[in-house]
Amino acid sequence: MARSTEWGALAALGLLVSLAAPAATPIDYVHSVTRARSARVDELKHPDGYLALTASGWLLPGVNTVGSAADNRFQIPDAPAHLGTLELDATGRVDLRLRDTHGITVDGKPVAVTSVLRTQGSSGKQQPTRVSFGSSYLYVVENGAQRGLRVKDNKARLRTHFPGFDYFSIDPSWRIEADWVPFLQPRTLKMAYVTGTESDTPIAGKAVFHRDGHTYELLPIDEDGRLFFVFSDRTAGKLTYGGARFLYAAAPKNGKVLLDFNLAQNPPCAITPHVVCPLAPPENRLKLSVTAGEKKFRGEHE
Template sequence: MSRRCLWVFLLSLGVAVVHAENTIPSAQPGAAEVTQQVEQWRQHRVQRLTAPDGWLSLIGLEWLNQGDNRVGSGAGNDIVLNAGPAHLGVVHLAPDGTVRITLDKDSGATIDGKSQSQADLIDDIHAGESGKPTTVAFGTASFFVIDRDGRKGLRVKDSEASTRKHFLGLDYYPIDPSWRIVADWVPFDPPHKLEIGSVLGTIDKVDVPGKAVFQRDGHTFELLPYQEEPGGELFFVLADRTSGKETYGAARFLYAALPKDGKVVLDFNRAYNPPCAFTGYATCPLAPPENRLSIAVTAGEKKYRGSEH
């Protein structure tokens, strides 16, 4: 999974990215202010997650083979969708990686909102300035092409997905202002390299601009972040002693504003589950060994009750 791929993965659906404060206050806010900020953050988190095109709407991740891929809900297709017409069309993957769709004349589908029979499908990595891949829509469902280290697949969504319609809500640890930690920031010059694995089995090497060092229960801990885009916030993929028990086993995510005056705020009350905690159709990064904390982080989002994996 390339660095650009991770960025698009986190940004394209507008759910996984949960921004931190833009500035680091000179004084630690009071408990009431921390609680208010976290509660507001949680509301926005649920809104993004449950949006019609959010992560809960995923109903498929179908990898393309080179050549023609017949697509539709009918059993005779090469790719059988969980929604839509029996014969949607043919998606052609060329040896050079370009993807083109030819719609069935009776499919009723649109391409980027337009009625047309054929079009090239721009994937999420090569979407250009808009950052939006070409979308094929049919009824309440749609798909676009994703690129994961050169492997092309269809990410299929449906606003009527059972995972969205029967969402059970999120469970959290009680908000604890003591888990809003002002850590020391130790910059790396030049940046270090960090290997990030994914549920697909791929390994990506990312640039780490520094490390956050903090104390808890008399012990010192370190976390390594990276940035999905130049100048962007710090992104941590982490695990701890609650992982696989009270929290999702593979990782939790945490964003932090850029360091200021040698400090960085880590508000673990905002640690949250990756999309893979809710659906088997996502492609999520895993916590690297360097970010597996030997402490129970009893803050943030807990394991999803509706998870089957």
């Protein structure tokens, strides 16, 4: 999302609004954006969020060794030197085989030497099996035919000492009321991920907006009733993260969609290397510089 400075007189703010023809701007707009920025950081720092990730990777078919020692396929901070193995079979099943069960629990209960690990499922609504050791825990995720390891520790430095974001100045002219153009026939948007995988996602329409005399379009994904835009622009790779930025908007109303680029945000993979993110599809690569929202993250992972 976006964050930055405050503008002076309300009269000057009103002038900026009229020149850029954005949506009508609330009087307390600067404060509302500042509050939204603060809320985003607070949400990121919640327990078990992606700031707690300390290790990750994709399982290979067969045996994958895990533990803190350097000779493991997956080196996990603060785990026993040789925790055990994760065995992936041809059906996608993952078996955990522990070298020693002392101090380890599965879903909060004492563990047997061998356990089958549940993923989040194809729907994403299943609770993955959690294997805990010390302040950390591991679990397995699925992405199509792939199975991946994720490890979290709520004492991870990125979570406990999150450095925050840099922002462009809050500019009301980037709060834009776009036209919503529904598609008469079903369409899909091809989303590519940094892992090289792709998926076709249904989309219902597009947002069309105007800036500096030019017309631009963005295609959103529906996410729990909200519109989710994965986009990039001419600041990408320079002032902002190169792969994409994210923007959320409320569902269309009366043929309009409110696009507030001051709330454009870094994707998780810009903050931690342990998250897989989508790349901006070609249709959403804007040929203008969106100087609003979060800038490139300058924390521990860049």
